Amino acid sequence: MIVGLGEAFLVALEALRTNPLRSVLTTLGVVIGVAAVIALVSTGQAARSRVVGEFASLGPDLLWVLPGKAEQGQQFATQEGRFTLTDSDAHAIRREARAVSGVAPWLQTSVEVAAGGRREVTTVIGTTPDYLQVRALQLEVGRFLSEGDGQRRKRVVVLGPVLARQLFRTSELALGGRVVINGRAFEVVGVLRPQGQVLGVDLDDRAYIPFSTAQLLFSVNYASFLFVKAQDTASVLRAKREVERVLRREHGEEDFTVLTQSQFLGALDAILRVLTLALSSIAAISLLVGGIGIMNIMLVSVTERTREIGIRKAVGAKRADILTQFLMEAVAVSLVGGILGMGVGLGASWVISGRLLNQPLSAVSAVPVVVLAFSFSVLVGVVFGVYPAWRAARLDPIQALRYE
């Protein structure tokens, strides 16, 4: 008859109590491992839902036209064919695609922007008047870029509110002021209302200049990508088909990729998922180290208790009894470590997601993490406990009884 598991668990706890410092230190290894895994997984989840949420807030009727053709099964193109999109593509789409309400090409560079002795290195974006409507921006003072600005390649600029304040103190003072971008003087014709941040990037310290002016200024003839806005949410897929048809005809080949917002979100989500997984794998290594700690201590413990094993065998313990006893000790260590680590990990991720990401940890998202940590820590105990336990179980009773 083999001793029951509950009985064996109590015996194991008893054994661990006799060497408290050693047990605590061994447990600590597991606590750290489990806490790290939980903190990173749940923080990763929170970060993902925040990022995805921010992108989703851009509006479901937005489409991205990116240069280069994405491979089958991939959502983004590789580097080749980066420069295939042009301003005339934007015009063609606007002219012919019925389901589209606006198209804005986008060309972006980081340059120094100066005014009245103040300098800021910031993002300068070349785009067209449609951008205002495509991204639903609002003006605080003045006007946005006009068709005329583009046609005449005028050197006018619309500032984000933060940038305007940095260079001119107030938006009112900025209006009509002069800004030097890349060595050329530009006239400020408008200041935008605040948009806030996306993914930690401040959208309000940017400068917008006409697309044609930007091409001239930066000596390029392409667009980084095009923003396209569909008439409404229902016509997103129709807009996508139309854009593809127009561009295929214009280019004579399919050297571009049109992404809807949901595709974009999917791709973004996938990237963040991989990132979270990578971080968690690193954390899992510390759990592995914790497991090795358990194995080490269990091997020492088996040697120290050789005589005990001999006595137990002499009075009738079977291999399975001894195996269970030592396995239970390993599992008890890792289980206790797992439970404590879960507490520490959830606490850490609660602080991180709540305070830093503004994304309160939901109970629902915590459940799989908890289940994962629990089963993982038991698994660690079994995997790293089984070899020492097996060594204990196969000891010869006579040899074991003679052991000093």
Add this chain to the structure above:
Amino acid sequence: MTPVVDLQGVSRVYRLGAVEVWALREVWLRIYPGEFVAIMGPSGSGKSTLLHVMGCLDRPTGGTYLLDGQDTSRLTDDALSEVRNRKVGFVFQTFNLLPRLTALQNVELPLLYAGVPRWQRRRRAAELLARVGLADRMHHRPHELSGGQQQRVAVARALVNDPAIVLADEPTGNLDSRSGEEVLALFQELNDSGVTIALVTHDPEVAEHARRVVGLRDGRLVRDEPVPRPRRARDVGGHVPHEGTTSSGV
């Protein structure tokens, strides 16, 4: 009557590299229920090996061994564990109690591996401790007990599963003469009540307490005779409070 121990030409050979060491050479020995046998011999005579074989801690390499009528020669390790658990009670020279467990828990141990439920274990172990005179020491750990008391806990553990035979290996070897005397008195008292005992010793005085003496030399049985008038150990009975080393802070 079925003998408890029936050794039929049992040999035990150890191989140390190319050298063969015959610890036991064709030993024939029967011990019947109710006997009290002392196994004597100088060190290296094979008496410990004989005890190990009789107690199913070791397997013979030749011959047949029937324990309580059951052939044990071909049993697996686990089956031997079960036989030890049900049929054998060991008493060792160094007591071999588990230091972390109380006297009660130590006595319970064989019942644990027999699958007896906790409350039954408790009751049975307490009964046995009372029988060896340690009713008031049940919750003490071994280091809180004197040598004689520890050995009596070991005797209680040996008896708790109601074994076919109690095997004792130099049970008085680590005790002063007074405690040794008490343990021998306990053995005689148990034997009087029907418990079969085999005791290994190199001390002729200890052997005189048995009813039969078996002599071993170089792994062979060289002597087997009854003790006409076994020497009675001075039965102090019960626990002995003035035994010194007891200093539990209870």
